[in-house]
Amino acid sequence: MGWLRPLLVVVARxxxxxxxxxxxxxxxxxxAWALFVFSGAxxxxxxxxxxxxxxGAGAGVGGFIAWLKLDQAPPWPLLLAGALAVVLAGIGGAWxxxxxxxxxxxxxxxxxxxxPITYMALGATAAANAAALAVGVAHEIKANGASQxxx
Numbered sequence: 001m002g003w004l005r006p007l008l009v010v011v012a013r014x015x016x017x018x019x020x021x022x023x024x025x026x027x028x029x030x031x032a033w034a035l036f037v038f039s040g041a042x043x044x045x046x047x048x049x050x051x052x053x054x055x056g057a058g059a060g061v062g063g064f065i066a067w068l069k070l071d072q073a074p075p076w077p078l079l080l081a082g083a084l085a086v087v088l089a090g091i092g093g094a095w096x097x098x099x100x101x102x103x104x105x106x107x108x109x110x111x112x113x114x115x116p117i118t119y120m121a122l123g124a125t126a127a128a129n130a131a132a133l134a135v136g137v138a139h140e141i142k143a144n145g146a147s148q149x150x151x
Contacts, residue, residue: 017066017132021059021090021125028058029121051120052098056091059124063090063132072143082135089131090124097123 031047032054036047073079101119 013066014129014133017063017129019113020066020130021062021128022121024058024062024097025055025090025094025121025124026058028056029117030054031058031064048098051117052124053091055120055124056089056094057087058090058091059089059121060087060131061100062141063125063128064135066129067132067136069136069139072139074139074142078139082139084126086131086135090128093127094120094124096127097121 006106028092029051032050033047035054036050041047060083064083076083097119100123101114101116104114104116
């Protein structure tokens, strides 16, 4: 039964990471749209770039917050490096999700059931949470390694 609690904690962090990253990813897309409209930009490439950055940054922040352990937080430089890695993974996931969604076959005269922007948010959420998990595991290994060596 000693293994049940850590498993439940990981499952809870995964669920909260997915939910928080999804919500913040969509908010990031909304902020990116507002920046595009109010800045006067007209290029479609600019809009897509802003969408990818907004979705990735939102998902990265959401995933990082969900996996952050404040009681065992690493020093600030490592914390910022982990946050940057998770946000960059979110942006990369948004790009990958868009590439996947843009290449879906669409029948004649009908729009896609799921838009590439939705795939962008899903890709950002998945990549950011995977990176947050990796950063969390790395911090946990480092913390346990330091506590083992001090014994």
